[in-house]
Amino acid sequence: MAEYHRSAMIADSPSGYCPGCLHSLATRLISDVITELGQEDNALNVISVGCSALNLLYWSGDNLSVAHGRAPAAATGAKRANPERLVFAYQGDGDLAAIGLAEIMSAANRGENFTVIFANNQTYGMTGGQMAPTTLIGQKTTTTIYGRDPATTGYPMKMCELISQLPAPAYVARFALNSPKGVRQARDGIKKAFQMQLDGKGFTFIELLTNCPTNWKLSPLQTLEYMNTNTIPYFTPGVFKDITAKEADA
Amino acid sequence: MGEKRFMKGNEAIAEAAVRGGCRFFAGYPITPQNEIPEYLSWRLPEVGGAYVQGESEIASVNMVYGASAMGTRAMTSSSGPGISLKAEGISYLAAAMLPALIVNISRGGPGLGSIQPAQSDYLQATKALGHGGFHAMVFAPNSAQEAVDLVYDAWEYAERDRNPVLVLMDGCLGNIMEEVELPPMKALSDEDLPEWSLTRRNGRDYQGTITPIYTEPILESINAMAGETYKAWEEEDVKVEEFLLDDAEYVVVAYGIASRVSKEAILRLREEGYKVGMIRPITLFPFPKQSIRNLDYSRVKGIIDVEMTIPAQMRDDIALQVLERCPIHEYGRSGGCLLDDDGVYEAILEIVTGGNDNG
Amino acid sequence: MKQSFVFTGSGGQGIMSAGITLAHTAIDMGKHATYLPEYGPEQRGGSAKCTVVINDDVIVSPLPRMCDNLIVMNEVALAKFIDDVKPGGVLLINSSRIKGKIERDDVRLIAAPVDDIALQLGDGRVANIILLGILIGATGIVAKETLIESLKDKFKDKKPQVLEMNIKALDAGIEIGESSH
Numbered sequence: 001m002a003e004y005h006r007s008a009m010i011a012d013s014p015s016g017y018c019p020g021c022l023h024s025l026a027t028r029l030i031s032d033v034i035t036e037l038g039q040e041d042n043a044l045n046v047i048s049v050g051c052s053a054l055n056l057l058y059w060s061g062d063n064l065s066v067a068h069g070r071a072p073a074a075a076t077g078a079k080r081a082n083p084e085r086l087v088f089a090y091q092g093d094g095d096l097a098a099i100g101l102a103e104i105m106s107a108a109n110r111g112e113n114f115t116v117i118f119a120n121n122q123t124y125g126m127t128g129g130q131m132a133p134t135t136l137i138g139q140k141t142t143t144t145i146y147g148r149d150p151a152t153t154g155y156p157m158k159m160c161e162l163i164s165q166l167p168a169p170a171y172v173a174r175f176a177l178n179s180p181k182g183v184r185q186a187r188d189g190i191k192k193a194f195q196m197q198l199d200g201k202g203f204t205f206i207e208l209l210t211n212c213p214t215n216w217k218l219s220p221l222q223t224l225e226y227m228n229t230n231t232i233p234y235f236t237p238g239v240f241k242d243i244t245a246k247e248a249d250a
Numbered sequence: 251m252g253e254k255r256f257m258k259g260n261e262a263i264a265e266a267a268v269r270g271g272c273r274f275f276a277g278y279p280i281t282p283q284n285e286i287p288e289y290l291s292w293r294l295p296e297v298g299g300a301y302v303q304g305e306s307e308i309a310s311v312n313m314v315y316g317a318s319a320m321g322t323r324a325m326t327s328s329s330g331p332g333i334s335l336k337a338e339g340i341s342y343l344a345a346a347m348l349p350a351l352i353v354n355i356s357r358g359g360p361g362l363g364s365i366q367p368a369q370s371d372y373l374q375a376t377k378a379l380g381h382g383g384f385h386a387m388v389f390a391p392n393s394a395q396e397a398v399d400l401v402y403d404a405w406e407y408a409e410r411d412r413n414p415v416l417v418l419m420d421g422c423l424g425n426i427m428e429e430v431e432l433p434p435m436k437a438l439s440d441e442d443l444p445e446w447s448l449t450r451r452n453g454r455d456y457q458g459t460i461t462p463i464y465t466e467p468i469l470e471s472i473n474a475m476a477g478e479t480y481k482a483w484e485e486e487d488v489k490v491e492e493f494l495l496d497d498a499e500y501v502v503v504a505y506g507i508a509s510r511v512s513k514e515a516i517l518r519l520r521e522e523g524y525k526v527g528m529i530r531p532i533t534l535f536p537f538p539k540q541s542i543r544n545l546d547y548s549r550v551k552g553i554i555d556v557e558m559t560i561p562a563q564m565r566d567d568i569a570l571q572v573l574e575r576c577p578i579h580e581y582g583r584s585g586g587c588l589l590d591d592d593g594v595y596e597a598i599l600e601i602v603t604g605g606n607d608n609g
Numbered sequence: 610m611k612q613s614f615v616f617t618g619s620g621g622q623g624i625m626s627a628g629i630t631l632a633h634t635a636i637d638m639g640k641h642a643t644y645l646p647e648y649g650p651e652q653r654g655g656s657a658k659c660t661v662v663i664n665d666d667v668i669v670s671p672l673p674r675m676c677d678n679l680i681v682m683n684e685v686a687l688a689k690f691i692d693d694v695k696p697g698g699v700l701l702i703n704s705s706r707i708k709g710k711i712e713r714d715d716v717r718l719i720a721a722p723v724d725d726i727a728l729q730l731g732d733g734r735v736a737n738i739i740l741l742g743i744l745i746g747a748t749g750i751v752a753k754e755t756l757i758e759s760l761k762d763k764f765k766d767k768k769p770q771v772l773e774m775n776i777k778a779l780d781a782g783i784e785i786g787e788s789s790h
Contacts, residue, residue: 102306426645511670
C-alpha cells in the first residue's frame with residue numbers, strides 16, 4: 001500500500017476546502033504531475049475566482065491571482081510575455097463557462113500555448129450553491145429550488161464538446177474524479193497536457209468532473225454515487241481532441 | 251538630437267511606448283484610437299515584443315495584467331466606452347500593484363456617444379477609473395510631442411508606484427499629424443526587471459505571488475499606502491503649464507486640445523489689451539491645486555473653465571481651490587462638436603467684457 | 610505667416626491624401642504644420658474633411674473656425690462648408706461636380722474641373738494632385754520642387770509612371786492656379 005505524503009507544491013497549511021471536496025484531489029494531481037515533470041520552479045498557477053481561489057492559501061509555487069472569468073486572458077499575457085514558463089489556469093464552472101466564456105473560447109481559438117484545467121462541479125460553490133452553466137437538468141440549487149428547468153435556464157454546457165470543435169486546440173479531454181480509475185486517467189491527462197505545452201503544441205484543456213458535498217447537500221460518498229448516476233451520463237468522459245494521436249497515426 | 255517624424259498622435263504614442271520599453275500590447279478596435287493597435291501589431295514583433303488582439307476590452311486589460319505580472323512593460327488603449335469595460339481590470343491592476351499604461355483617446359459620450367473627439371472622460375479618469383477608490387496618475391498631453399514625452403516615461407512612474415498610469419487625450423490629438431522628435435530606444439535588460447515580477451529570469455528563488463486578494467488588515471494597510479502615494483504625487487509629480495498669469499485678471503483653466511485652442515484665443519485677446527492668462531494641468535491627477543489656489547484673487551476677476559465637453563467636468567476641482575474668491579465660468583463644445591479658435595475667443599471676450607457673470 | 614486649408618468632399622476623393630501631402634511638404638520646407646482628419650463612420654463615400662494649418666512658427670491651435678483656403682470636391686460638401694472660408698480667402702471648387710451658382714462674392718473663387726482634367730490626363734485618381742497644383746500656383750504656399758520630392762517618397766514603391774502622372778497633374782494644376790491671379 002502506498003504511503004501518504006504531502007505533495008511538493010502544496011504548502012503545509014489547511015486548504016480551506018470542505019471535507020470530501022474533490023478540488024483538493026484535483027490540486028494534488030496537478031502538483032504531483034508538476035513534480036514528476038521537474039517543473040516546480042517553472043510552473044505558474046493562474047488562479048481564478050470561486051473555490052479555486054483557495055489555491056492561494058496552499059499552493060506553494062508561483063501564483064498569479066486574477067479576476068473572475070479572466071484567467072485565460074491573464075494567462076495569455078503571462079505566457080506571451082514569458083513563453084518558457086509552464087502556465088496553467090485552474091477554473092471552476094461559473095468562472096469558465098459563464099462570466100469567462102469569451103475568454104476561454106478565444107484563448108482556445110488562438111491556440112494559446114498554455115493549459116486550462118476546468119473543475120466542473122455543477123454549482124457556484126463559494127457563493128453558496130447557485131445554479132451554474134453546468135448544473136444538470138432537475139438539479140436543485142439555491143437559485144433553482146425546484147430543480148433546473150431548461151425552459152427558462154437552458155441546458156448544461158458541454159465545454160469539451162464546444163472547445164474541441166475549434167481548429168486550434170491541441171488536446172481536449174474530460175475525466176471524472178469519482179473513481180480510482182478516473183483519477184489515474186486524469187493524472188495521465190494532466191501530464192500529457194503539460195508535456196504538450198512544454199513541447200509547444202498549443203492549447204490544452206482538461207475538464208475534471210468534481211463534486212460539492214456542501215452545496216449538493218450530500219455526504220462525500222453520496223456525491224461520488226450521484227456523479228455515477230447523474231453527472232457522468234450527461235458529461236461523457238473521454239478524449240475529444242488530441243493532435244498527437246494523429247501524429248502517432250501518421 | 252532625436253529623430254524627427256511627421257506622425258499621427260496615435261502612432262506617436264505607439265512608437266514612444268516601444269521606445270519607452272513597452273513589449274506587450276493587447277487591445278480591441280474602437281475609434282478614434284485604432285492607429286495605436288494597428289501600429290503596435292507590426293511594431294512590437296520587430297523588437298521581440300508581443301501583440302494580441304483581445305476578444306474584448308475586458309480580456310485585453312486582463313492580458314496586460316498577466317504580462318505585467320511577468321515584469322514586462324505592458325499597455326492597452328481604448329476610447330471611453332472601452333475604458334468603461336476595462337474598469338474592472340484597471341481596478342485589479344491597482345489592487346495587485348501592477349504597473350501598466352492605459353491610453354484613452356476620448357470621444358463624445360455618454361454611452362456609445364460619438365466617434366468624434368471630445369473631452370468627456372475627465373471625471374472617469376480622475377475620480378473612478380474602476381471600483382474600490384483607487385487612483386491612477388493621469389497625464390493629459392496637448393500635442394503629439396508632449397504625448398511622446400509623457401508616454402516614453404510612463405513606466406518609470408508606473409513601476410516606481412506599482413500602479414497603472416493613464417494617458418487621457420481626445421480624438422483630435424490622437425488623429426492630428428504633427429512633427430515629433432522621437433527619443434532613443436531605452437535599453438532595458440533582465441536586470442531591470444522589477445524584483446516582484448513572476449519571471450525566473452531575475453534569479454528569484456522564493457515563491458512569487460501576485461494577487462488582488464488580501465486579508466482585511468493587509469488590505470487596509472495597502473489602502474493606506476495608496477493614500478500616501480497619492481499625497482506624494484501632489485507634492486512631487488504635479489505637471490502644469492502657467493501661461494501669462496503675472497498680470498492676469500481672467501484665468502482660463504484648460505487641458506489637452508482645449509488648452510491649445512484657448513491659448514490661441516488668449517494671444518489674440520492680449521493683442522487687444524485684455525489681461526487673460528491660462529493654467530494648463532498636464533497631470534489631471536494629481537491636479538495642480540496650488541497653481542489655482544495661489545492666484546492673487548485681489549486681481550483675478552474670474553476663472554474660465556474651457557473644456558470640449560458639456561457640462562464642464564473639471565469645475566468642481568477648480569472650485570475647491572478658488573473657494574468662492576471669484577466667479578467660475580465655463581465654456582465648451584460637446585458630443586463630438588469641436589472647439590474652435592473664434593468660438594473660444596468670443597466666449598472669453600464676452601466674459602471679460604462683463605457679458606456673463608457666473609457662467 | 611499662418612495659413613489654414615480645409616479640404617472637403619467624400620471619402621475616396623483623395624481629400625485626406627492631399628492634406629497630408631501638403632502638410633508634409635510644408636514640414637520638409639522647414640515650416641510647421643498640423644493635419645487633422647475628420648471622417649464619418651463610413652469607410653467610403655461618407656463625408657471627408659481635413660484641416661491643414663501651416664505656419665513659420667509653432668502652431669498653437671490646430672482648430673480654426675474659419676479657414677484661409679477652402680477646397681471643395683462636391684456639392685454636398687459645398688453646402689455644408691461654404692461659410693467656413695474667411696472673406697478674402699480662396700474658395701477652390703471642383704467644377705466637374707459643382708454646377709450651381711456660388712453664393713459667396715467676398716472670396717477669391719477658383720473653379721476648375723479637376724475630375725475632367727484628371728481623366729484627360731489619363732488617371733481620374735490624380736484630381737487631388739491637380740488641386741494641390743492649383744493651390745501652389747494661386748498662393749505659393751509650398752515650393753513645387755519640395756512637393757515633388759514628397760511625391761517621390763510617397764510613390765517610391767510604385768511604377769515610375771505613377772510619379773510621372775502625378776507630376777503632370779501637378780503641372781496642370783499650377784498652370785490653372787497661376788492664371789487665376
